Amino acid sequence: MNTRNIVVFIGGVLFGFGLAYSGMTKQEIVLSFLRLEDLGLIFVMGGAAAITFLAINVIPKIMAGPILGGVFKPRISVLTRNTLIGAIIFGIGWGISGQCPGSAIASLGTGNYPVLVGLLFMFIGAYLRGRFIKG
Amino acid sequence: MFPLGIEPYLIGGVIVGIGVSFIYILTGLHATQSSFYSTTLSYFSKLKHFQDERNLKERVWRLYLAAGVITGALLYSVLISPIGFWVTQVDLWRLALGGLLVGIGTRLSNGCTSGHGISGLASLSTTSLYAVLTFMGTAIITAHILELVGVV
Numbered sequence: 001m002n003t004r005n006i007v008v009f010i011g012g013v014l015f016g017f018g019l020a021y022s023g024m025t026k027q028e029i030v031l032s033f034l035r036l037e038d039l040g041l042i043f044v045m046g047g048a049a050a051i052t053f054l055a056i057n058v059i060p061k062i063m064a065g066p067i068l069g070g071v072f073k074p075r076i077s078v079l080t081r082n083t084l085i086g087a088i089i090f091g092i093g094w095g096i097s098g099q100c101p102g103s104a105i106a107s108l109g110t111g112n113y114p115v116l117v118g119l120l121f122m123f124i125g126a127y128l129r130g131r132f133i134k135g
Numbered sequence: 136m137f138p139l140g141i142e143p144y145l146i147g148g149v150i151v152g153i154g155v156s157f158i159y160i161l162t163g164l165h166a167t168q169s170s171f172y173s174t175t176l177s178y179f180s181k182l183k184h185f186q187d188e189r190n191l192k193e194r195v196w197r198l199y200l201a202a203g204v205i206t207g208a209l210l211y212s213v214l215i216s217p218i219g220f221w222v223t224q225v226d227l228w229r230l231a232l233g234g235l236l237v238g239i240g241t242r243l244s245n246g247c248t249s250g251h252g253i254s255g256l257a258s259l260s261t262t263s264l265y266a267v268l269t270f271m272g273t274a275i276i277t278a279h280i281l282e283l284v285g286v287v
Contacts, residue, residue: 005199007161012203013210014154015166020211022147023139027223027230031287034278039136040144045252047145051152052257055159063160070163074258077245079265086244087251087266089236091273096281097233098225100248101241102168104234105201109208111220117227118234125238126172130184133243 004068018048019106027098027107027115034095082135093125154207155253164196167250168204169241171197229286244270 022044023029033041060072077083094100099107099118107115158166174194177185212220223230241247244266246255251270255263281287 004162004164005196008158008164008166008196009199009203009206011154011158011166012200013207014157014203015151015200016204016207016209017211018147018150018152018154018207019204020147020208021150021215022144024147025208026221027225029139031225031278034274035282036275036279038138040139040141043141043144044148044151045248045256047148048152048155048249048253049256051149052155052159052253053259055152055156056254056257057259059156059160066159066163067161072159072163074260075165075167075250075254075263076258076260077255077262079262082243083245083262083266084269086240086242087269088240088273090240090244090247091270092277093233093236093238093240094248094270095233095274095277096236097229098223099230099233099237100168101172101237102204102247102249104237105168105171105204106208107223109205109210110212110216112223114223114225114227114230118230118237121231121234122172122238122241123176125235125240126169126242127176127180127238128235129239129242130173130176130180130182133239 007068015102016106016109018044019103020110024103025107025110025112027103027112030094030098030100030103034098080135082133151253155249155257158200165250165254166200167246167254168200169247169250171201172238173242175201226286240270 032038251263251266
């Protein structure tokens, strides 16, 4: 077990704790956001993105590189048709179930066992994408 | 608009952001979630799509990330949550069908609520901005259609 993996684990603990604290492991709360009854989810994504914005854009100005080595590189990707078609398919699935990839993993920690089914089907979906869709 | 207040959402979001930032500042890695499904499939599938070099390079730390996420949520449930463990009432068919589409869609789009929504937006990526607007808009429309036909 190297140091980097321990760091990733600890960061993951914070990630999962925050998701559970904000109710994102409750699919009902996510669905109530999508029905525009409770807009709190905006603050979860916004709060997380704001803090991460500082880490990605400000820290590299005062530090040469990551403490354990590697490079600071923003998460920039090229916009393709797949980006948007994928986002549409994801959106339909999110709207049907209230699950997203991270919150489904965190749901296992909150004892929310039916989401195991969702998680299994996410793996199946990821497999189908790799098996049948090019690019 | 905010029947449960904004504090739990904002505080939880900030904690998520601290976790993502902690990993980034120490390792330069973007702690995003949906790639985990592809990198983990590389242990089981010989398909070139999954055996790609980047997947193989990332698959171990992504397992640590997922283990951390589960542990963090468990700690919340055991130590903090006033109600302890909690189980969704959403129908199984919705979890299954929704999960399937989430799996296909996020891997096709190369990102999810965390990859595009947190790390991408924080990187000021216009690609991620378009992705977020698209999946959020689609999800809101989908949820409203379900409500309209009586599936709540």
